[in-house]
Amino acid sequence: MPQHRFCKICGKDFIPKSNSKGIYCSLKCSYSDKERMKNLGERHRINVGNAKRGKKFTEQQKIGMRKPKSEQHKINLRLAKNGSWTGNKNPRWKGGVSVLRCLIRGCFEYRLWRSDVFKRDNYTCQHCGNNKGHNLNADHYPNSFADILSKNKIKSIEDALSCVEIWDINNGRTLCIDCHKKTKNYGKA
Numbered sequence: 465m466p467q468h469r470f471c472k473i474c475g476k477d478f479i480p481k482s483n484s485k486g487i488y489c490s491l492k493c494s495y496s497d498k499e500r501m502k503n504l505g506e507r508h509r510i511n512v513g514n515a516k517r518g519k520k521f522t523e524q525q526k527i528g529m530r531k532p533k534s535e536q537h538k539i540n541l542r543l544a545k546n547g548s549w550t551g552n553k554n555p556r557w558k559g560g561v562s563v564l565r566c567l568i569r570g571c572f573e574y575r576l577w578r579s580d581v582f583k584r585d586n587y588t589c590q591h592c593g594n595n596k597g598h599n600l601n602a603d604h605y606p607n608s609f610a611d612i613l614s615k616n617k618i619k620s621i622e623d624a625l626s627c628v629e630i631w632d633i634n635n636g637r638t639l640c641i642d643c644h645k646k647t648k649n650y651g652k653a
Contacts, residue, residue, distance in 0.1 A: 473497055565613075568624045577631050578602040585638035594640055601644040604630075605637045608649040 468477055471489035473496055480486030488494040533541075543549045551557065568574055581602045588595045604612065607629065618624050629635060644650055 564619070564621070564624070565609075567621045568630070571621065571625070573625060573631060577633060577636065580633045581636035582638055584633060588638060589640040589643055590637045591639055591643035591646075599641050601639050601641060603637050603639045603644055603647065604635055605647075607635055610649060 467479070469480055469486045470477055471493050472487045473493040474489060476489045478489040488497070549555070582600060586595075587600060589600065607615075609630070612618070612627065612629050612635075613624075616623070616627050616629065618627060624630060639647070
């Protein structure tokens with residue numbers, strides 16, 4: 465039978481839990497005990513919350529968590545946060561190719577081409593024959609989308625709209641997502 469105890473800090477009458485030492489009535493009182501906190505030390509105080517959540521860290525991990533960031537790392541974080549590395553200022557900039565592809569694929573003409581290809585193929589994958597409804601892709605074939613863009617030197621949305629080869633439904637086929645991923649040009653452009 466559990467015994468009633470009195471909290472060391474607030475004096476409240478309480479019944480300790482089975483896994484408790486029974487000195488404090490709550491965590492709040494436990495953390496407000498200045499003597500106890502002084503003895504725990506800073507490292508233990510940081511990890512008390514992690515231990516209660518079931519996380520255990522090795523000494524090497526603890527050191528890595530407190531590792532100071534280099535000055536270059538801090539500069540890179542600042543640049544990324546304030547937008548100084550957006551667009552052509554980013555070191556990975558490749559001339560705005562992805563933006564053009566997104567513009568072309570988002571335009572009304574592309575959606576028309578896509579729906580015309582689906583209707584012609586009766587909403588059925590041309591490789592496996594499955595009728596998967598909304599899980600279909602329109603694939604440029606035999607001339608891939610990337611090849612058309614590079615061969616015709618398309619640099620703007622106006623160039624793309626005037627290029628007949630992109631909008632030719634005979635240069636398209638309906639594929640399910642799985643079959644489309646198996647093609648050699650998937651994800652190229």
